[in-house]
Amino acid sequence: MPTARSGLGSKTAAVLAKDIRSELRTRYAITAIVMFAVVSAVAVGFASGGISLDKQIQAILFWLVLFFASVAGLGQSFIKEEENGTVNALRIYAPSGSVFGGKYLFNLLLLFALEIIIVPLFIGLVGLQIENFWLFLAVLVSGTLGLAGSTTLVAAIIAKASMKGVLFAVLSFPLVLPLLVIAIKGTEKALYENAFVAGWMEIRVLVSYAVVMTVAGFLLFDFVWND
């Protein structure tokens, strides 16, 4: 049914637009994420104190900072709805698929915004030297897709629990672990002089992780969203 599909799409866009608008008003998530990224990148720069870090360690630090910075902000997307009491309105207005889609896209945008800030910071403060830019970008984008895919459902889960802040990190870490390991490997390859093909395996794994986790999140979202 084309009408139903276009309705789903337009409602997804509406949920996304609503989230962007309310984020631009409060700037809560983006502030948390950016401040976390700046503080930890500066901390890494200070701690290394001008010593040039091993490329492997740079890749590990980059993804760990990225992961914990995203934990600082991505959890907010559903907590916000619970705290403001807008859950029921949203549930009536949009089908659960659209809610998941909108939140997923919003988290994706937040992560891209975070990366635009964190990559120059790492280049400037930690001395990250990217030899193969396109490989770096491909690993970063495919890793981000997976990160947003698996954390969106976790954000929906923790919004219904207590101790939300801690729980988000605890629940997402084991899920994101395989992604982090592969993304670190891929980033490391991009930091050395490697052809794009060298990281092909990593990109394939990251893309399949992103697809599987996002589809699983989309299918399981109903169970979390509808009380």
Add this chain to the structure above:
Amino acid sequence: MKIRTDIIWKIGLLLLLSWVIVGAWVWEPPMGGVSTPEIYRIFYFHVPMALVTFLAYGLAMIQGIAYLKRRDLEFDLRSSTAAVLGTIFCVLAAVSGSVFARFAWGSFWNWDPRETSILMLLLIYLAYFSLRAAVVDPERKARLSATYSILGFIAAVFTIFVWPRITPGLHPGAPGSSGGKVIVMSARTLMVFVPSLVAFTSLFGWIYSLSLRVNRFVEED
């Protein structure tokens, strides 16, 4: 009549476990052709415990899915009981393997693919228990934890397939291990190993049915 068969079954399990202990420590000769022949005896206990870990966690997830379909809290009770037992066996398998690894491979933890995947399972289920602790409403607790365990299962499958590409395996028969892909066990080894698998699995079944009964009483209060 029902009690009779129950007792026979338990006596059978006792005899089977006694045979496994005697067989593994006394009857079976030390493994030939390796530098530390005696420590390989742990294999008769470590592998069954790892097997029970996977069975218990698998059962926990299947019961979780059954809960999501039928919305009966009985399934959630089964799921969480299996998850608790799985975690106990997971810790036992990890510790026994780690002791073996110290003497066979030189360090307690080597980030071998199987060590990593069992650690991953442990992390997922520790997160699962902290999620359960953070939700009060039983229906909601059941729903959220079942959903999380499915997601965790998918992530664990990724680790199991991806990790051998990162570090080569040390376990015999693991992809990338130096020991080769096929393990040939002698008839004598199998005579201890197969009963051990059966005994540990039925031991798990017994503990599981006992703790289910206990947990049902606890829930009723």
